[in-house]
Amino acid sequence: MSGIGAGVLVAALVVSVVAAWWLRTRSGAVRAIGEGSVTTTVFQRLGVQPGAAALTVVQFSTAFCAPCRATKARLQQLQATRPSLAVVHVDAESHLDEVRELDVRRTPTLFYLDRDGRVLGRSSGAPQAEELTALVDAHTGATA
Numbered sequence: 007m008s009g010i011g012a013g014v015l016v017a018a019l020v021v022s023v024v025a026a027w028w029l030r031t032r033s034g035a036v037r038a039i040g041e042g043s044v045t046t047t048v049f050q051r052l053g054v055q056p057g058a059a060a061l062t063v064v065q066f067s068t069a070f071c072a073p074c075r076a077t078k079a080r081l082q083q084l085q086a087t088r089p090s091l092a093v094v095h096v097d098a099e100s101h102l103d104e105v106r107e108l109d110v111r112r113t114p115t116l117f118y119l120d121r122d123g124r125v126l127g128r129s130s131g132a133p134q135a136e137e138l139t140a141l142v143d144a145h146t147g148a149t150a
Contacts, residue, residue: 046123048107052096054119059092061126061145062119066098066110073132074114080135090146120145 049056049064056062063081067074081093098105098113108117111130118126118141126145133141 046125048104049117049119049123052094052101052104054094054123056092056119056121056123060090060121060147061142062092062094062123063142064094064096064117064119066096066101066105066108066113066115066117068098068113071113077114077116077132077138080138084139084142088142088146091142118145 052064054062054064065074065077065081067078078095081091085091085093096104098110098115104110108115114132115128115130116133117128120126
């Protein structure tokens with residue numbers, strides 16, 4: 007019986023390590039969204055008005071989320087040096103209908119919208135600073 011127990015323990019450890027690795031690789035990664043899967047009316051209800059900005063980043067946050075504060079600070083730094091970047095911060099707890107409609111499951115969740123309001127992609131979890139900067143620069147035409 008102890009051999010079976012040890013085997014179950016090893017299998018559980020392997021599954022845990024693989025799951026943790028998979029979640030870590032996806033955290034903060036920008037992924038594309040299928041055409042038409044998100045309607046612009048959701049963002050309009052939140053007061054998002056793309057058009058003047060080449061890229062609008064909509065960040066869903068909660069009050070006690072440390073990664074949300076770090077992401078917000080990084081976006082503010084980028085916005086200070088990139089005038090064609092707009093940033094909209096949304097309190098997820100105050101906009102539960104939109105959270106459900108956009109399938110926001112964790113914070114921070116960021117949506118990236120082009121000048122026409124089309125969603126270019128989204129990320130869940132705090133993005134790496136270098137990746138966020140590269141994404142912003144690629145869509146705003148800025149160079150660091």
